[in-house]
Amino acid sequence: MxxxxxxxxxxxxxxxxxxxxxxxxxxxxxxxxxxxxxxxxxxxxxxxxxxxxxxxxxxxxxxxxxxxxxxxxxGLIDAHTHPKYIADALHGVACTPPDVNSIAEMQAALRHSPAFGAGKDVWIEGWGFDETKLKEHRSPTRADLDQVSTDQPIFIYRSDCHSSVGNSRALELAGIDRTTPDPVGGKIERDDAGEPTGFMREVAATQLLIRAKSAQSYQADVDNLVQSSHHYLANGIVAIGEMMGRKKPYDSWQLYTDAVTRGFLPRTTIYYVFDELKDGAALSFKATDQLRVAGIKVFMDGSISGETADNTRPYPDGKRGVLLTDQDKLLAAVEMAKAAKVQLAVHAMGDAAIQLVLDTTANLTPWLSETPSVRIEHASLLTDAMFDQINRAKMNYGLVTQPIFFFAEVASYQAFLTSSQYQEIYRVKSMERSKALVALSSDAPCTPWAEPDSVFYSLYAAVTRRAANGEVVGPEEAITVGTGLLAYTKDAALMGGFEENGTLVAxxxxxxxxxxxxxxxxxxxxxxxxxxxxxxxxxxxxxxxxxxxxx
Structure with a gap:
């Protein structure tokens, strides 16, 4: 339509x-x-x-x-989301429960994609699988996807949108074979013979497939973004924070500028991934009421459900997670954000990753006064000691968190965290009591739920603390409806720099x-x-x- x-x-x-x-x-x-x-x-x-x-x-x-x-x-504000990914997902296949519970059902769903059989250059796309929820208890491989098609490229996001899987045709278009080195911060999974399995672990590896896909049709990406406008409006979302701004294979600013010209309506702020920026001058764009660059994004670690969040205690299989950014790199990002007078948004899910962010930035002088200079994205595991550190800090922090994660992924959190860590997940009420500004958001489509950016599912989780399976998670961290709505309106506007939004006042x-x-x-x-x-x-x-x- x-x-x-x-x-x-x-x-x-x-x-x-x-x-x-x-x-x-x-x-x-x-x-x-x-x-x-x-x-x-x-x-x-x-x-x-x-x-x-x-x-x-x-x-x-x-x-x-x-x-x-x-x-x-x-108008509701999703301060942390991935509109480009959502635009892809809206014309892709949902590989999530309750409809997809096995690799066989995933294959059947992909065969029913409108893209299936549309031509050898048309990508078949899917999103949302979580291997812990699949009957086989493993991730799909390129061999599994090759059973759907070897002529058309296939790309599927894992639920966290950090990792992904591609079929043989997708790997070929991305130039990935047994000789391709792992990118910094990512891993190309391989079988015992050294051949790529198709599973691309973490963002840096997933980007190899995304660049091949996006480079093939820039106009298709613009079209998909324009068409996604209705999705946001139907969900009451009038402003969004794009947390994966890119310079390759094209500039996200150009993508959004062209989409706005074509009718994309949500007001948007872009946060560029630090690894793709060479200098702060790359952030100089003429802002409008609808579109502006608001910050720089740094990845400290991965995700809890993917066992790649950097935690102080190892996961049951002995893994601790991955640390993607050390203190020196984080300080370099701080200096770039300060020079450009934009926010630094730091993805940190594990308690070790969050602690490193606090230890590195707590005593620094804020460079922004109207909005937090440092945003901690997700803030999944926060201890009392961390809240004390935030309250004593010279830095002005923002905490952008997602109740939809524990709602949709409670089984993963129970399986991968210790009992004490589990009691510390998504402590929204404690966040609200701290000195930090707090916003609720979705991180959509990066969770295994069919409506990942529904404000009302998120609000339900924050108010009731009930997960999708009925489990009550930390009831003492429940907040009121009014507090939750402020975290999607006034406080989200302050968090993302949407100065003209958030309240209905003259x-x-x-x-x-x-x-x-x-x-x-x-x-x-x-x-x-x-x-x-x-x-x-x-x-x-x-x-x-x-x-x-x-x-």
Missing amino acids: DSAFFYDYPIRKSMKGMVAMTLLTNGRIFLGTGENDFAKDLRFADGKVVETGDDLKPAEGEEVIDAKGRLVLP GKNADFVIVDQDLFTIDPTEIKDTRVAETWVAGQRVYQRAVGEGN
Whole structure:
């Protein structure tokens, strides 16, 4: 479907040619200024909020929209996500439960991909597999994927989006054979004979396949990103943080610039991967209200579910994880971020990796004042001692965390962590009590869940602490609905530098969402079933849920 259908709305104007005022009335409007701040009416014009109140009277000729008592939220912000990956996933195959539970079912799903049989240059793509959830308890190999096709290249992301697997054709296009050296920070898995199995461990190895795929069709990547706009609007997400900005095989800035020109709507900040930057000058782009470069991304380690997060205690199989960035490299990234006056976003999942970040940066002077200079992405394992260090630190920290991880991956966390570590996962309430700014986000599509960036599944997990299997994880770390929504609105805006978003107060962008049930009054177990009824961006309705529409 042509994505322009969803947001190509004309600007409403008065008879005198001025942009007309609009009054949204009879709503339960969560202002985002505090967890208990509400109003009934919202007036906006020319893309901005004009005023809010409880008894605003319509002006002559003003359009009035009845919210019919529904809950209205500031436009939701996913401060840590991977839009390029999501754009790929939306036209790819979900290799996740409940539909895919074995390699045989994965093969069948890939054969039903619209790309299957579309031509030898068309990539068949999938996402979301987790070997611990597959019947075979192993990752698929190129031999498994070759049973689907040897003519078309096949690429599948693991659930963490760090690792992946390709078939023989994909390896061929990427120039990967038995003589290809492992990239720094990654590993090309090989069989006993030294031949690549197709499994590419960690980001550096996965990028070898991604570059081959993206280099083949830049325009297809632009098209996919444009078409993904509806996905965000349908989920009430009006602003996103792209956490995998790249310079190869093309510049992410160009990708987003071209997509915006074609109609991609979410406001976007880009964080460039440090390993692809040679100097801070590479970050100099002319920012707009919709697109700007906000930071530099550093990978300290891998993922817990992939047994590559750097932990102080080894995993059951004896592995400790991987450390991808040492102190010297981290300090070099700090200097680049400081020179460019952007944030440093540090991926750190394991407790050893997080501790190294804190020890390296705690006593440094912040270089940004309006937003955290250092963001710790995921912050999966935080001890009381770490919170004490954050609270004493000179550095101004942001903690960007994902409750959807323990919701979807609880079995992996139970299997791979010690009992004491398990008690320290995703301590959202303790984060909120700390000095650090806290935002909730998805890291989508990097988790084995069919709706990885649903704000309402994330909010459900944060409020109830229930995982998908019903297990309650650290109930003492549960937060309120209001706190969770602030972490997706006001605090997420501060975290990602979306200065004009996050709250519905005079002068801010008239970006808001109407949902189909009141999150503050329903039973918390129903939060995950919430759906977006309407999404508005700059005072224009850009999405309206059709009767019976699914996500």
